[in-house]
Amino acid sequence: GTRIIAIANQKGGVGKTTTAINLATGLAACGQKVLVVDLDPQGNASTGLGVSEYEMDVYDVLIGGVDLTKVICASDIPGLDVVPASADLAGAEIELIDIDHREARLNNALAPVLGKYDYILTDCPPALGLLTINALVAADSVLVPLQCEYFALEGMTRLMKSIERIRRAYNEDLDIQGIVLTMHDGRNNLCRSVEAEVREYFGDRVYRTVIPRNVRLSEAPSYGVPALVYDLACAGSQAYARLAAEMLRREGAG
Amino acid sequence: GTRIIAIANQKGGVGKTTTAINLATGLAACGQKVLVVDLDPQGNASTGLGVSEYEMDVYDVLIGGVDLTKVICASDIPGLDVVPASADLAGAEIELIDIDHREARLNNALAPVLGKYDYILTDCPPALGLLTINALVAADSVLVPLQCEYFALEGMTRLMKSIERIRRAYNEDLDIQGIVLTMHDGRNNLCRSVEAEVREYFGDRVYRTVIPRNVRLSEAPSYGVPALVYDLACAGSQAYARLAAEMLRREGAG
Numbered sequence: 001g002t003r004i005i006a007i008a009n010q011k012g013g014v015g016k017t018t019t020a021i022n023l024a025t026g027l028a029a030c031g032q033k034v035l036v037v038d039l040d041p042q043g044n045a046s047t048g049l050g051v052s053e054y055e056m057d058v059y060d061v062l063i064g065g066v067d068l069t070k071v072i073c074a075s076d077i078p079g080l081d082v083v084p085a086s087a088d089l090a091g092a093e094i095e096l097i098d099i100d101h102r103e104a105r106l107n108n109a110l111a112p113v114l115g116k117y118d119y120i121l122t123d124c125p126p127a128l129g130l131l132t133i134n135a136l137v138a139a140d141s142v143l144v145p146l147q148c149e150y151f152a153l154e155g156m157t158r159l160m161k162s163i164e165r166i167r168r169a170y171n172e173d174l175d176i177q178g179i180v181l182t183m184h185d186g187r188n189n190l191c192r193s194v195e196a197e198v199r200e201y202f203g204d205r206v207y208r209t210v211i212p213r214n215v216r217l218s219e220a221p222s223y224g225v226p227a228l229v230y231d232l233a234c235a236g237s238q239a240y241a242r243l244a245a246e247m248l249r250r251e252g253a254g
Numbered sequence: 255g256t257r258i259i260a261i262a263n264q265k266g267g268v269g270k271t272t273t274a275i276n277l278a279t280g281l282a283a284c285g286q287k288v289l290v291v292d293l294d295p296q297g298n299a300s301t302g303l304g305v306s307e308y309e310m311d312v313y314d315v316l317i318g319g320v321d322l323t324k325v326i327c328a329s330d331i332p333g334l335d336v337v338p339a340s341a342d343l344a345g346a347e348i349e350l351i352d353i354d355h356r357e358a359r360l361n362n363a364l365a366p367v368l369g370k371y372d373y374i375l376t377d378c379p380p381a382l383g384l385l386t387i388n389a390l391v392a393a394d395s396v397l398v399p400l401q402c403e404y405f406a407l408e409g410m411t412r413l414m415k416s417i418e419r420i421r422r423a424y425n426e427d428l429d430i431q432g433i434v435l436t437m438h439d440g441r442n443n444l445c446r447s448v449e450a451e452v453r454e455y456f457g458d459r460v461y462r463t464v465i466p467r468n469v470r471l472s473e474a475p476s477y478g479v480p481a482l483v484y485d486l487a488c489a490g491s492q493a494y495a496r497l498a499a500e501m502l503r504r505e506g507a508g
Protein backbone atom coordinates (compact mmCIF):
# COMPACT_ATOMS: atom_id res chain seq x y z
CA GLY A 1 0.00 0.00 0.00
CA THR A 2 0.89 3.66 -0.24
CA ARG A 3 2.57 5.32 2.73
CA ILE A 4 1.70 9.02 3.26
CA ILE A 5 4.33 11.00 5.18
CA ALA A 6 3.90 14.64 6.24
CA ILE A 7 7.16 16.62 6.45
CA ALA A 8 6.26 19.15 9.09
CA ASN A 9 7.70 21.62 11.59
CA GLN A 10 6.21 25.04 12.34
CA LYS A 11 9.69 26.45 12.93
CA GLY A 12 10.80 28.23 9.81
CA GLY A 13 13.86 27.42 7.75
CA VAL A 14 14.72 24.04 9.31
CA GLY A 15 15.01 22.12 6.02
CA LYS A 16 11.46 20.84 5.39
CA THR A 17 11.51 21.59 1.67
CA THR A 18 15.13 20.49 1.17
CA THR A 19 14.21 17.19 2.89
CA ALA A 20 11.02 16.74 0.84
CA ILE A 21 12.86 17.30 -2.45
CA ASN A 22 15.95 15.20 -1.75
CA LEU A 23 14.39 12.39 0.25
CA ALA A 24 11.78 11.97 -2.52
CA THR A 25 14.59 11.82 -5.10
CA GLY A 26 16.51 9.33 -2.96
CA LEU A 27 13.43 7.10 -2.66
CA ALA A 28 12.82 7.34 -6.44
CA ALA A 29 16.48 6.38 -7.02
CA CYS A 30 15.73 3.23 -4.97
CA GLY A 31 12.97 2.34 -7.43
CA GLN A 32 10.05 3.68 -5.38
CA LYS A 33 7.21 5.56 -7.05
CA VAL A 34 6.91 8.85 -5.19
CA LEU A 35 4.49 11.81 -5.19
CA VAL A 36 5.49 15.12 -3.58
CA VAL A 37 2.54 17.32 -2.58
CA ASP A 38 3.58 20.96 -2.12
CA LEU A 39 1.32 22.48 0.56
CA ASP A 40 3.35 25.66 1.04
CA PRO A 41 2.20 28.89 -0.69
CA GLN A 42 5.90 29.67 -1.16
CA GLY A 43 5.96 26.82 -3.72
CA ASN A 44 9.60 26.00 -2.96
CA ALA A 45 9.21 22.23 -3.42
CA SER A 46 7.63 22.85 -6.84
CA THR A 47 10.44 25.11 -8.09
CA GLY A 48 13.10 22.97 -6.42
CA LEU A 49 11.84 20.01 -8.48
CA GLY A 50 11.85 22.04 -11.68
CA VAL A 51 8.06 22.22 -11.99
CA SER A 52 7.03 25.73 -13.00
CA GLU A 53 4.46 25.87 -15.83
CA TYR A 54 1.11 24.61 -14.54
CA GLU A 55 -2.46 25.82 -14.93
CA MET A 56 -3.92 24.23 -11.83
CA ASP A 57 -2.39 23.36 -8.51
CA VAL A 58 -3.19 22.00 -5.08
CA TYR A 59 -5.25 25.15 -4.34
CA ASP A 60 -7.75 24.05 -7.00
CA VAL A 61 -7.91 20.61 -5.37
CA LEU A 62 -8.43 21.79 -1.80
CA ILE A 63 -10.77 24.71 -2.54
CA GLY A 64 -12.17 24.01 -6.00
CA GLY A 65 -12.66 20.26 -5.56
CA VAL A 66 -10.70 19.50 -8.75
CA ASP A 67 -9.57 15.87 -9.07
CA LEU A 68 -6.00 15.57 -7.79
CA THR A 69 -4.97 13.41 -10.76
CA LYS A 70 -5.63 16.42 -13.02
CA VAL A 71 -2.96 18.55 -11.33
CA ILE A 72 -0.18 15.96 -11.05
CA CYS A 73 2.97 17.00 -12.96
CA ALA A 74 5.82 14.69 -13.89
CA SER A 75 9.24 15.83 -12.69
CA ASP A 76 12.48 15.15 -14.59
CA ILE A 77 13.22 12.37 -12.10
CA PRO A 78 11.90 8.96 -13.20
CA GLY A 79 9.24 7.73 -10.76
CA LEU A 80 8.78 11.15 -9.09
CA ASP A 81 5.63 13.22 -9.65
CA VAL A 82 4.62 16.54 -8.07
CA VAL A 83 1.38 18.21 -7.07
CA PRO A 84 2.54 21.85 -7.28
CA ALA A 85 1.53 24.84 -5.19
CA SER A 86 0.95 28.49 -6.08
CA ALA A 87 0.71 31.71 -4.10
CA ASP A 88 -3.11 31.38 -4.22
CA LEU A 89 -2.67 28.75 -1.53
CA ALA A 90 -2.02 31.53 0.99
CA GLY A 91 -5.72 32.39 0.72
CA ALA A 92 -6.71 28.76 1.28
CA GLU A 93 -6.13 28.98 5.01
CA ILE A 94 -8.95 31.52 5.21
CA GLU A 95 -11.16 30.01 2.51
CA LEU A 96 -11.04 26.53 4.08
CA ILE A 97 -12.63 27.85 7.28
CA ASP A 98 -16.19 27.75 5.86
CA ILE A 99 -15.86 24.44 4.00
CA ASP A 100 -17.29 21.20 5.47
CA HIS A 101 -14.68 18.76 6.73
CA ARG A 102 -12.06 21.42 6.07
CA GLU A 103 -9.39 19.35 7.81
CA ALA A 104 -9.93 16.34 5.56
CA ARG A 105 -9.83 17.95 2.10
CA LEU A 106 -6.38 16.55 1.28
CA ASN A 107 -7.16 13.17 2.81
CA ASN A 108 -10.20 12.81 0.56
CA ALA A 109 -8.37 14.17 -2.49
CA LEU A 110 -5.60 11.58 -2.20
CA ALA A 111 -8.00 8.60 -2.24
CA PRO A 112 -7.86 8.09 -6.07
CA VAL A 113 -4.07 7.85 -6.17
CA LEU A 114 -3.56 5.42 -3.31
CA GLY A 115 -1.95 2.31 -4.73
CA LYS A 116 -0.33 4.24 -7.60
CA TYR A 117 2.58 5.44 -5.43
CA ASP A 118 4.76 3.75 -2.83
CA TYR A 119 5.26 7.05 -0.98
CA ILE A 120 3.45 10.37 -0.85
CA LEU A 121 5.46 13.15 0.85
CA THR A 122 3.74 16.45 1.74
CA ASP A 123 5.89 19.56 2.24
CA CYS A 124 4.27 21.78 4.88
CA PRO A 125 4.47 25.56 5.42
CA PRO A 126 6.08 26.93 8.64
CA ALA A 127 2.86 27.07 10.66
CA LEU A 128 0.29 24.83 12.36
CA GLY A 129 -2.64 26.21 10.37
CA LEU A 130 -5.23 24.45 8.21
CA LEU A 131 -2.73 23.50 5.48
CA THR A 132 -0.45 21.62 7.89
CA ILE A 133 -3.53 20.19 9.64
CA ASN A 134 -4.70 18.81 6.27
CA ALA A 135 -1.31 17.17 5.83
CA LEU A 136 -1.42 15.62 9.32
CA VAL A 137 -4.98 14.32 8.90
CA ALA A 138 -4.05 12.67 5.58
CA ALA A 139 -0.74 11.24 6.79
CA ASP A 140 0.19 7.81 8.13
CA SER A 141 3.15 9.40 9.90
CA VAL A 142 5.13 12.60 10.35
CA LEU A 143 8.79 13.18 9.52
CA VAL A 144 10.16 16.13 11.50
CA PRO A 145 13.27 17.93 10.17
CA LEU A 146 14.98 19.51 13.15
CA GLN A 147 17.72 22.11 13.03
CA CYS A 148 20.12 21.77 15.98
CA GLU A 149 19.36 25.23 17.29
CA TYR A 150 17.70 26.53 20.43
CA PHE A 151 14.55 28.06 18.90
CA ALA A 152 13.98 24.92 16.84
CA LEU A 153 14.26 22.70 19.92
CA GLU A 154 11.95 25.00 21.86
CA GLY A 155 9.26 24.54 19.21
CA MET A 156 9.21 20.73 19.47
CA THR A 157 6.87 20.66 22.45
CA ARG A 158 4.20 22.60 20.58
CA LEU A 159 4.63 20.43 17.50
CA MET A 160 4.26 17.20 19.50
CA LYS A 161 1.14 18.53 21.21
CA SER A 162 -0.40 19.45 17.86
CA ILE A 163 0.33 15.99 16.45
CA GLU A 164 -1.23 14.42 19.51
CA ARG A 165 -4.32 16.62 19.14
CA ILE A 166 -4.76 15.59 15.48
CA ARG A 167 -4.29 11.93 16.38
CA ARG A 168 -7.04 12.06 19.00
CA ALA A 169 -9.48 14.13 16.97
CA TYR A 170 -9.05 12.99 13.35
CA ASN A 171 -6.39 10.35 12.66
CA GLU A 172 -5.84 7.67 15.27
CA ASP A 173 -3.01 5.96 13.35
CA LEU A 174 -0.86 9.10 13.04
CA ASP A 175 2.58 8.55 14.56
CA ILE A 176 6.07 10.06 14.42
CA GLN A 177 7.91 8.40 11.53
CA GLY A 178 11.15 9.97 12.63
CA ILE A 179 13.15 13.07 13.47
CA VAL A 180 15.92 14.08 11.07
CA LEU A 181 18.71 16.38 12.28
CA THR A 182 19.45 18.94 9.55
CA MET A 183 22.15 21.57 8.92
CA HIS A 184 24.26 19.66 11.38
CA ASP A 185 27.77 20.91 12.19
CA GLY A 186 29.68 18.63 14.53
CA ARG A 187 32.25 21.35 15.34
CA ASN A 188 29.55 23.53 16.90
CA ASN A 189 28.94 23.06 20.65
CA LEU A 190 25.32 24.21 20.56
CA CYS A 191 24.59 21.76 17.77
CA ARG A 192 26.19 18.86 19.61
CA SER A 193 24.36 19.63 22.85
CA VAL A 194 20.98 19.97 21.07
CA GLU A 195 21.66 16.64 19.33
CA ALA A 196 22.45 14.95 22.63
CA GLU A 197 19.27 16.31 24.20
CA VAL A 198 17.10 15.23 21.24
CA ARG A 199 18.55 11.71 21.12
CA GLU A 200 18.08 11.32 24.84
CA TYR A 201 14.47 12.47 24.76
CA PHE A 202 13.27 10.92 21.49
CA GLY A 203 15.54 7.84 21.40
CA ASP A 204 15.17 5.59 18.34
CA ARG A 205 12.74 7.96 16.68
CA VAL A 206 15.77 10.07 15.75
CA TYR A 207 17.33 8.92 12.48
CA ARG A 208 20.94 7.78 12.66
CA THR A 209 21.52 9.56 9.35
CA VAL A 210 22.30 13.22 10.03
CA ILE A 211 22.13 15.84 7.26
CA PRO A 212 25.28 18.05 7.41
CA ARG A 213 25.29 21.77 6.61
CA ASN A 214 26.41 21.68 2.97
CA VAL A 215 26.26 24.64 0.60
CA ARG A 216 25.60 22.40 -2.41
CA LEU A 217 22.14 21.64 -0.96
CA SER A 218 21.27 25.33 -1.11
CA GLU A 219 22.78 25.83 -4.58
CA ALA A 220 20.72 23.09 -6.26
CA PRO A 221 17.31 24.89 -6.12
CA SER A 222 18.65 27.76 -8.21
CA TYR A 223 19.08 25.23 -11.03
CA GLY A 224 15.63 23.73 -10.39
CA VAL A 225 17.01 20.25 -9.67
CA PRO A 226 17.42 18.17 -6.51
CA ALA A 227 20.90 18.09 -4.98
CA LEU A 228 21.15 14.39 -5.90
CA VAL A 229 21.03 15.46 -9.54
CA TYR A 230 23.07 18.67 -9.15
CA ASP A 231 25.94 17.01 -7.27
CA LEU A 232 25.43 13.42 -6.22
CA ALA A 233 28.90 13.12 -4.69
CA CYS A 234 28.53 15.99 -2.21
CA ALA A 235 28.07 15.34 1.50
CA GLY A 236 24.49 16.65 1.46
CA SER A 237 23.33 14.37 -1.35
CA GLN A 238 25.06 11.36 0.14
CA ALA A 239 23.31 12.02 3.45
CA TYR A 240 19.90 12.18 1.78
CA ALA A 241 20.64 8.97 -0.14
CA ARG A 242 21.48 7.29 3.19
CA LEU A 243 18.32 8.78 4.73
CA ALA A 244 16.20 7.21 1.98
CA ALA A 245 17.83 3.83 2.59
CA GLU A 246 17.37 4.13 6.35
CA MET A 247 13.73 5.06 5.86
CA LEU A 248 13.11 2.03 3.66
CA ARG A 249 14.71 -0.19 6.29
CA ARG A 250 12.54 1.31 9.01
CA GLU A 251 9.41 1.03 6.92
CA GLY A 252 10.28 -2.53 5.95
CA ALA A 253 10.77 -3.45 9.55
CA GLY A 254 7.13 -2.34 9.87
CA GLY B 255 7.17 60.75 17.52
CA THR B 256 7.22 56.98 17.70
CA ARG B 257 8.38 54.99 14.67
CA ILE B 258 6.69 51.60 14.20
CA ILE B 259 8.73 49.09 12.18
CA ALA B 260 7.48 45.63 11.16
CA ILE B 261 10.21 42.99 10.84
CA ALA B 262 8.68 40.72 8.25
CA ASN B 263 9.45 38.02 5.70
CA GLN B 264 7.20 35.02 5.02
CA LYS B 265 10.25 32.86 4.31
CA GLY B 266 11.06 30.88 7.39
CA GLY B 267 14.29 30.99 9.35
CA VAL B 268 15.83 34.10 7.74
CA GLY B 269 16.67 35.89 11.01
CA LYS B 270 13.50 37.91 11.76
CA THR B 271 13.52 37.16 15.48
CA THR B 272 17.30 37.44 15.84
CA THR B 273 17.09 40.84 14.15
CA ALA B 274 14.15 41.99 16.30
CA ILE B 275 15.94 41.04 19.54
CA ASN B 276 19.40 42.39 18.71
CA LEU B 277 18.41 45.49 16.75
CA ALA B 278 16.07 46.46 19.61
CA THR B 279 18.93 45.96 22.08
CA GLY B 280 21.29 47.98 19.89
CA LEU B 281 18.77 50.84 19.70
CA ALA B 282 18.25 50.72 23.48
CA ALA B 283 22.05 50.84 23.92
CA CYS B 284 21.95 54.09 21.91
CA GLY B 285 19.54 55.57 24.45
CA GLN B 286 16.33 54.91 22.51
CA LYS B 287 13.19 53.69 24.30
CA VAL B 288 12.11 50.57 22.46
CA LEU B 289 9.10 48.23 22.57
CA VAL B 290 9.29 44.78 20.92
CA VAL B 291 5.88 43.29 20.04
CA ASP B 292 6.06 39.51 19.54
CA LEU B 293 3.44 38.54 16.97
CA ASP B 294 4.70 34.99 16.42
CA PRO B 295 2.92 32.10 18.21
CA GLN B 296 6.36 30.51 18.53
CA GLY B 297 7.14 33.26 21.08
CA ASN B 298 10.84 33.25 20.19
CA ALA B 299 11.31 37.02 20.66
CA SER B 300 9.75 36.75 24.13
CA THR B 301 12.04 33.93 25.29
CA GLY B 302 15.06 35.43 23.50
CA LEU B 303 14.55 38.58 25.61
CA GLY B 304 14.23 36.58 28.80
CA VAL B 305 10.52 37.25 29.25
CA SER B 306 8.77 34.06 30.34
CA GLU B 307 6.33 34.50 33.25
CA TYR B 308 3.30 36.47 32.08
CA GLU B 309 -0.44 36.12 32.61
CA MET B 310 -1.61 37.95 29.53
CA ASP B 311 -0.03 38.48 26.15
CA VAL B 312 -0.66 39.99 22.75
CA TYR B 313 -3.38 37.39 22.10
CA ASP B 314 -5.49 38.99 24.85
CA VAL B 315 -4.94 42.39 23.22
CA LEU B 316 -5.83 41.36 19.66
CA ILE B 317 -8.75 39.04 20.49
CA GLY B 318 -9.84 40.02 24.01
CA GLY B 319 -9.47 43.78 23.57
CA VAL B 320 -7.29 44.07 26.68
CA ASP B 321 -5.37 47.37 26.94
CA LEU B 322 -1.87 46.86 25.53
CA THR B 323 -0.29 48.74 28.46
CA LYS B 324 -1.51 45.95 30.74
CA VAL B 325 0.56 43.27 28.99
CA ILE B 326 3.82 45.18 28.60
CA CYS B 327 6.74 43.46 30.39
CA ALA B 328 10.06 45.09 31.22
CA SER B 329 13.11 43.23 29.89
CA ASP B 330 16.49 43.15 31.68
CA ILE B 331 17.74 45.71 29.15
CA PRO B 332 17.25 49.32 30.27
CA GLY B 333 14.85 51.11 27.92
CA LEU B 334 13.57 47.90 26.30
CA ASP B 335 10.05 46.57 26.98
CA VAL B 336 8.28 43.56 25.46
CA VAL B 337 4.70 42.66 24.56
CA PRO B 338 5.04 38.85 24.75
CA ALA B 339 3.32 36.16 22.70
CA SER B 340 1.99 32.74 23.64
CA ALA B 341 0.96 29.67 21.69
CA ASP B 342 -2.70 30.84 21.93
CA LEU B 343 -1.77 33.31 19.22
CA ALA B 344 -1.85 30.47 16.68
CA GLY B 345 -5.62 30.45 17.10
CA ALA B 346 -5.82 34.20 16.55
CA GLU B 347 -5.43 33.87 12.78
CA ILE B 348 -8.77 32.02 12.71
CA GLU B 349 -10.47 33.99 15.49
CA LEU B 350 -9.64 37.36 13.89
CA ILE B 351 -11.62 36.43 10.75
CA ASP B 352 -15.00 37.32 12.30
CA ILE B 353 -13.88 40.46 14.13
CA ASP B 354 -14.60 43.95 12.70
CA HIS B 355 -11.57 45.75 11.34
CA ARG B 356 -9.57 42.55 11.92
CA GLU B 357 -6.57 44.00 10.08
CA ALA B 358 -6.34 47.04 12.34
CA ARG B 359 -6.50 45.44 15.81
CA LEU B 360 -2.79 46.03 16.49
CA ASN B 361 -2.85 49.51 14.99
CA ASN B 362 -5.67 50.53 17.33
CA ALA B 363 -4.08 48.79 20.32
CA LEU B 364 -0.79 50.69 19.92
CA ALA B 365 -2.47 54.13 20.04
CA PRO B 366 -2.10 54.58 23.86
CA VAL B 367 1.68 53.96 23.82
CA LEU B 368 2.59 56.25 20.93
CA GLY B 369 4.91 58.93 22.30
CA LYS B 370 6.16 56.65 25.10
CA TYR B 371 8.66 54.86 22.84
CA ASP B 372 11.06 56.03 20.16
CA TYR B 373 10.75 52.70 18.30
CA ILE B 374 8.24 49.87 18.26
CA LEU B 375 9.52 46.72 16.49
CA THR B 376 7.08 43.89 15.66
CA ASP B 377 8.47 40.38 15.11
CA CYS B 378 6.31 38.59 12.53
CA PRO B 379 5.64 34.87 12.00
CA PRO B 380 6.79 33.19 8.74
CA ALA B 381 3.54 33.78 6.83
CA LEU B 382 1.47 36.52 5.21
CA GLY B 383 -1.62 35.83 7.32
CA LEU B 384 -3.66 38.10 9.56
CA LEU B 385 -0.92 38.47 12.20
CA THR B 386 1.63 39.81 9.69
CA ILE B 387 -1.12 41.89 8.05
CA ASN B 388 -1.85 43.47 11.45
CA ALA B 389 1.84 44.33 11.77
CA LEU B 390 1.96 45.88 8.28
CA VAL B 391 -1.21 47.92 8.83
CA ALA B 392 0.18 49.32 12.10
CA ALA B 393 3.69 49.98 10.76
CA ASP B 394 5.31 53.13 9.38
CA SER B 395 7.78 50.92 7.51
CA VAL B 396 8.98 47.36 6.99
CA LEU B 397 12.44 45.99 7.71
CA VAL B 398 13.06 42.82 5.69
CA PRO B 399 15.74 40.38 6.91
CA LEU B 400 16.95 38.47 3.86
CA GLN B 401 19.06 35.31 3.91
CA CYS B 402 21.37 35.14 0.87
CA GLU B 403 19.80 31.93 -0.40
CA TYR B 404 17.78 31.05 -3.47
CA PHE B 405 14.42 30.24 -1.83
CA ALA B 406 14.63 33.43 0.25
CA LEU B 407 15.30 35.54 -2.85
CA GLU B 408 12.46 33.81 -4.69
CA GLY B 409 10.03 34.86 -1.94
CA MET B 410 10.83 38.58 -2.21
CA THR B 411 8.46 39.17 -5.13
CA ARG B 412 5.48 37.87 -3.16
CA LEU B 413 6.48 39.87 -0.10
CA MET B 414 6.79 43.11 -2.09
CA LYS B 415 3.38 42.51 -3.69
CA SER B 416 1.80 41.95 -0.28
CA ILE B 417 3.32 45.15 1.10
CA GLU B 418 2.05 47.05 -1.93
CA ARG B 419 -1.45 45.59 -1.42
CA ILE B 420 -1.51 46.66 2.24
CA ARG B 421 -0.27 50.14 1.30
CA ARG B 422 -3.07 50.62 -1.20
CA ALA B 423 -5.85 49.14 0.92
CA TYR B 424 -5.05 50.14 4.51
CA ASN B 425 -1.84 52.12 5.10
CA GLU B 426 -0.79 54.63 2.45
CA ASP B 427 2.40 55.65 4.26
CA LEU B 428 3.82 52.13 4.50
CA ASP B 429 7.24 51.89 2.87
CA ILE B 430 10.31 49.64 2.90
CA GLN B 431 12.57 50.85 5.71
CA GLY B 432 15.33 48.61 4.50
CA ILE B 433 16.58 45.14 3.59
CA VAL B 434 19.15 43.54 5.89
CA LEU B 435 21.30 40.70 4.60
CA THR B 436 21.55 38.02 7.30
CA MET B 437 23.63 34.85 7.87
CA HIS B 438 26.03 36.25 5.31
CA ASP B 439 29.14 34.27 4.38
CA GLY B 440 31.44 36.07 1.98
CA ARG B 441 33.30 32.87 1.06
CA ASN B 442 30.11 31.33 -0.37
CA ASN B 443 29.51 31.94 -4.11
CA LEU B 444 25.71 31.63 -3.87
CA CYS B 445 25.64 34.15 -1.06
CA ARG B 446 27.79 36.65 -3.00
CA SER B 447 25.71 36.29 -6.15
CA VAL B 448 22.41 36.72 -4.25
CA GLU B 449 23.86 39.81 -2.53
CA ALA B 450 24.90 41.30 -5.89
CA GLU B 451 21.43 40.67 -7.32
CA VAL B 452 19.67 42.19 -4.30
CA ARG B 453 21.87 45.30 -4.25
CA GLU B 454 21.36 45.80 -7.96
CA TYR B 455 17.59 45.47 -7.75
CA PHE B 456 16.87 47.24 -4.42
CA GLY B 457 19.78 49.74 -4.45
CA ASP B 458 20.04 52.01 -1.38
CA ARG B 459 17.19 50.23 0.37
CA VAL B 460 19.72 47.50 1.20
CA TYR B 461 21.60 48.26 4.40
CA ARG B 462 25.36 48.59 4.10
CA THR B 463 25.66 46.70 7.39
CA VAL B 464 25.59 42.97 6.70
CA ILE B 465 24.94 40.43 9.49
CA PRO B 466 27.51 37.59 9.23
CA ARG B 467 26.73 33.96 10.04
CA ASN B 468 27.97 33.79 13.64
CA VAL B 469 27.25 30.92 16.02
CA ARG B 470 27.22 33.24 19.06
CA LEU B 471 23.97 34.74 17.72
CA SER B 472 22.30 31.35 17.92
CA GLU B 473 23.79 30.51 21.33
CA ALA B 474 22.44 33.62 23.08
CA PRO B 475 18.72 32.63 23.06
CA SER B 476 19.46 29.50 25.12
CA TYR B 477 20.54 31.89 27.91
CA GLY B 478 17.48 34.13 27.39
CA VAL B 479 19.59 37.20 26.60
CA PRO B 480 20.33 39.15 23.42
CA ALA B 481 23.69 38.46 21.77
CA LEU B 482 24.78 42.01 22.66
CA VAL B 483 24.55 40.98 26.31
CA TYR B 484 25.82 37.41 25.85
CA ASP B 485 28.92 38.40 23.88
CA LEU B 486 29.16 42.02 22.82
CA ALA B 487 32.57 41.55 21.19
CA CYS B 488 31.49 38.82 18.73
CA ALA B 489 31.05 39.59 15.02
CA GLY B 490 27.27 39.11 15.20
CA SER B 491 26.74 41.56 18.05
CA GLN B 492 29.06 44.13 16.49
CA ALA B 493 27.07 43.89 13.23
CA TYR B 494 23.77 44.48 15.03
CA ALA B 495 25.29 47.44 16.91
CA ARG B 496 26.35 48.90 13.55
CA LEU B 497 22.88 48.16 12.14
CA ALA B 498 21.26 50.14 14.95
CA ALA B 499 23.58 53.08 14.27
CA GLU B 500 22.92 52.90 10.51
CA MET B 501 19.18 52.80 11.15
CA LEU B 502 19.34 55.88 13.37
CA ARG B 503 21.32 57.70 10.66
CA ARG B 504 18.74 56.72 8.03
CA GLU B 505 15.83 57.69 10.22
CA GLY B 506 17.49 60.97 11.17
CA ALA B 507 18.09 61.76 7.56
CA GLY B 508 14.30 61.41 7.39
Ligand SMILES: Nc1ncnc2c1ncn2[C@@H]1O[C@H](COP(=O)(O)OP(=O)(O)OP(=O)(O)O)[C@@H](O)[C@H]1O
Binds near residue numbers: 012184221236404
Ligand atom coordinates in the same frame (compact mmCIF):
# COMPACT_ATOMS: atom_id res chain seq x y z
N1 LIG C 1 21.75 20.82 5.11
C1 LIG C 1 21.75 22.04 4.58
N2 LIG C 1 22.92 22.69 4.40
C2 LIG C 1 22.94 23.95 3.89
N3 LIG C 1 21.84 24.64 3.53
C3 LIG C 1 20.66 24.05 3.68
C4 LIG C 1 20.52 22.73 4.20
N4 LIG C 1 19.21 22.40 4.23
C5 LIG C 1 18.56 23.48 3.76
N5 LIG C 1 19.41 24.46 3.41
C6 LIG C 1 19.09 25.83 2.93
O1 LIG C 1 18.56 26.53 4.08
C7 LIG C 1 17.40 27.26 3.72
C8 LIG C 1 16.21 26.71 4.51
O2 LIG C 1 15.89 25.41 4.09
P1 LIG C 1 14.42 25.04 3.57
O3 LIG C 1 13.88 26.14 2.74
O4 LIG C 1 14.47 23.68 3.01
O5 LIG C 1 13.68 25.01 4.99
P2 LIG C 1 12.11 25.01 5.25
O6 LIG C 1 11.93 24.43 6.60
O7 LIG C 1 11.42 24.34 4.12
O8 LIG C 1 11.77 26.58 5.26
P3 LIG C 1 10.28 27.21 5.39
O9 LIG C 1 9.99 27.12 6.86
O10 LIG C 1 10.43 28.62 4.90
O11 LIG C 1 9.39 26.37 4.53
C9 LIG C 1 17.23 27.11 2.22
O12 LIG C 1 17.81 28.22 1.60
C10 LIG C 1 18.00 25.82 1.89
O13 LIG C 1 18.56 25.85 0.59
Ligand SMILES: Nc1ncnc2c1ncn2[C@@H]1O[C@H](COP(=O)(O)OP(=O)(O)OP(=O)(O)O)[C@@H](O)[C@H]1O
Binds near residue numbers: 010265269378436437
Ligand atom coordinates in the same frame (compact mmCIF):
# COMPACT_ATOMS: atom_id res chain seq x y z
N1 LIG D 1 23.53 35.64 11.67
C1 LIG D 1 23.28 34.46 12.20
N2 LIG D 1 24.28 33.57 12.35
C2 LIG D 1 24.05 32.33 12.86
N3 LIG D 1 22.84 31.90 13.26
C3 LIG D 1 21.81 32.73 13.15
C4 LIG D 1 21.96 34.07 12.63
N4 LIG D 1 20.74 34.67 12.65
C5 LIG D 1 19.88 33.75 13.15
N5 LIG D 1 20.51 32.60 13.47
C6 LIG D 1 19.91 31.36 13.95
O1 LIG D 1 19.20 30.80 12.85
C7 LIG D 1 17.91 30.33 13.25
C8 LIG D 1 16.85 31.13 12.49
O2 LIG D 1 16.85 32.48 12.92
P1 LIG D 1 15.52 33.16 13.48
O3 LIG D 1 14.79 32.22 14.35
O4 LIG D 1 15.88 34.47 14.04
O5 LIG D 1 14.75 33.35 12.10
P2 LIG D 1 13.22 33.72 11.89
O6 LIG D 1 13.12 34.33 10.55
O7 LIG D 1 12.74 34.51 13.04
O8 LIG D 1 12.53 32.26 11.91
P3 LIG D 1 10.94 31.97 11.84
O9 LIG D 1 10.61 32.12 10.38
O10 LIG D 1 10.78 30.55 12.34
O11 LIG D 1 10.29 32.97 12.71
C9 LIG D 1 17.85 30.52 14.75
O12 LIG D 1 18.18 29.30 15.37
C10 LIG D 1 18.89 31.59 15.04
O13 LIG D 1 19.47 31.45 16.31
Ligand SMILES: [Mg+2]
Binds near residue numbers: 016018123
Ligand atom coordinates in the same frame (compact mmCIF):
# COMPACT_ATOMS: atom_id res chain seq x y z
MG1 LIG E 1 9.80 25.04 2.97
Ligand SMILES: [Mg+2]
Binds near residue numbers: 270271
Ligand atom coordinates in the same frame (compact mmCIF):
# COMPACT_ATOMS: atom_id res chain seq x y z
MG1 LIG F 1 11.04 34.16 14.25
